[in-house]
Amino acid sequence: MAKRMNRFVCQNCGSVTARWAGRCDGCGEWNTIAEEIDGPPGSVGGIGAGPRTASGRKGRVIPLVPLEGDVKEAPRIQSGLAELDRVTGGGFVRGSAILVGGEPGIGKSTLLIQACAVLAKRGHHVVYVSGEEAVGQVRLRADRLGLSSAPVKLAAETSVEDILATLSAGPTPALVVIDSIQTLWTELAESAPGTVTQVRTAAQSLIRYAKASGATVVLVGHVTKDGQIAGPRVLEHMVDAVLYFEGDGARQYRLLRAVKNRFGATDEIGVFEMTGLGLQEVANPSELFLGDRDGRSPGAAVFAGMEGSRPLLMEIQALVAPTSLGTPRRAVVGWDSSRLSMILAVLEAHCGVRLGQHDVYLNVAGGMRIQEPAADLAVAAALVSSLSGVPLAVDSVHFGEIGLSGAVRPVARADQRMKEAERLGFKAAVGPAGSLADGQRAAIGLPLVEIDTLAGLVARIAARADRPVRPLKEAER
Ligand code: TYD
Numbered sequence: 001m002a003k004r005m006n007r008f009v010c011q012n013c014g015s016v017t018a019r020w021a022g023r024c025d026g027c028g029e030w031n032t033i034a035e036e037i038d039g040p041p042g043s044v045g046g047i048g049a050g051p052r053t054a055s056g057r058k059g060r061v062i063p064l065v066p067l068e069g070d071v072k073e074a075p076r077i078q079s080g081l082a083e084l085d086r087v088t089g090g091g092f093v094r095g096s097a098i099l100v101g102g103e104p105g106i107g108k109s110t111l112l113i114q115a116c117a118v119l120a121k122r123g124h125h126v127v128y129v130s131g132e133e134a135v136g137q138v139r140l141r142a143d144r145l146g147l148s149s150a151p152v153k154l155a156a157e158t159s160v161e162d163i164l165a166t167l168s169a170g171p172t173p174a175l176v177v178i179d180s181i182q183t184l185w186t187e188l189a190e191s192a193p194g195t196v197t198q199v200r201t202a203a204q205s206l207i208r209y210a211k212a213s214g215a216t217v218v219l220v221g222h223v224t225k226d227g228q229i230a231g232p233r234v235l236e237h238m239v240d241a242v243l244y245f246e247g248d249g250a251r252q253y254r255l256l257r258a259v260k261n262r263f264g265a266t267d268e269i270g271v272f273e274m275t276g277l278g279l280q281e282v283a284n285p286s287e288l289f290l291g292d293r294d295g296r297s298p299g300a301a302v303f304a305g306m307e308g309s310r311p312l313l314m315e316i317q318a319l320v321a322p323t324s325l326g327t328p329r330r331a332v333v334g335w336d337s338s339r340l341s342m343i344l345a346v347l348e349a350h351c352g353v354r355l356g357q358h359d360v361y362l363n364v365a366g367g368m369r370i371q372e373p374a375a376d377l378a379v380a381a382a383l384v385s386s387l388s389g390v391p392l393a394v395d396s397v398h399f400g401e402i403g404l405s406g407a408v409r410p411v412a413r414a415d416q417r418m419k420e421a422e423r424l425g426f427k428a429a430v431g432p433a434g435s436l437a438d439g440q441r442a443a444i445g446l447p448l449v450e451i452d453t454l455a456g457l458v459a460r461i462a463a464r465a466d467r468p469v470r471p472l473k474e475a476e477r
């Protein structure tokens, strides 16, 4: 009999140590290490270690097969929510396990009950297991969403063994939703519910069920900012797809983002709006992120961005104000702050724009988060516009990456960015020369104002200063 030992597991990243420590060496988080009872070697924890390897049975010879052979295109089940299907890469793949993460209250349960209802109404066998809410609460929500007539099979249960026994007893479901993985409890691990070991072992059993039965299993996982609850991050490498549901609790729209997908692209986003009737899909998100623009205030630039395969226009707002502080303030929301420092340095070194005596605030309107370097040019335009007090043309979009030399470099998919801008009524795009191939130019009605260097952009904005600002019309006052 293997000796049982206690071990210390970080509840944030899952690293194991022999001794308790205030700070985890693995991830650097404080107060995340908890004591857990270690089972017999191989029974818990490690991936691929089946739960029954400690039973003493001998290993079985598995058949080795050639790489070449029959492959069926992964059969998918479409959820009927176009934005969700976009993010999963065209629907749920049978036999796959998907982790849907997000902060509490963001709308994970709402999204999944909606998807379940659509699938059930189409005749699929769908099971929704809630470990957090009682049956009555789930029913109440479904009723409020007008979905109570959908033949979804519902259970409020937290025991993994009971859930698996129930699922195996009936016909194989097309979709099983487990809400949430943190509430589950399995007898295979002896640690307390909610610990990394429990979460991991429970997920392992459910993933094995998905592969064996062909049902799609969706695991809901809560992520908290401080990482106090066993983070679903330890599950990311076990599942086939990881979708994060994000958004600002104070705003009504939500983004579903694929951060891992074995069966599709990972840079896709789905956009939803939380309404009184649940989550509604937003087919034209650019309109949502552009907000109310009046075109007369300096410091706002429209960035023609891409989120996955979809073009998305977003407004970038900058405020540059003189400071009395020795070290001026730099505050960024929705963008990378080291990238902002780089652009400020390039503006100073190559364009003579001095911002050392100014506070700089940068914000991406609508709470969006931009990761593309293609936003550099729009950020620079917003900064220069705010500093000089010259509003940018209200009907133009910007895109382009800025190099340390001050050169503006072409970015991918300029044609799609420009087509989206054209569709939304913009009249010009400002971007690097050579963005469009010769064949693409004819298909786009929008002229491209070519900018080779950042200094060229600054000169262009300075030239606008001489133009009279259009006076307000009576109707706009
Ligand atoms: P929920 O799906 O319970 O979040 P999660 O499962 O991620 O914790 O969503 C909770 C929030 O959504 C709650 O604050 C209320 C809001 N909500 C609506 O605004 N409209 C609705 O129709 C529903 C069902 C929820």
Ligand code: MG
Pocket: 105, 108, 109, 110, 132, 179
């Ligand atoms: Mg929930």
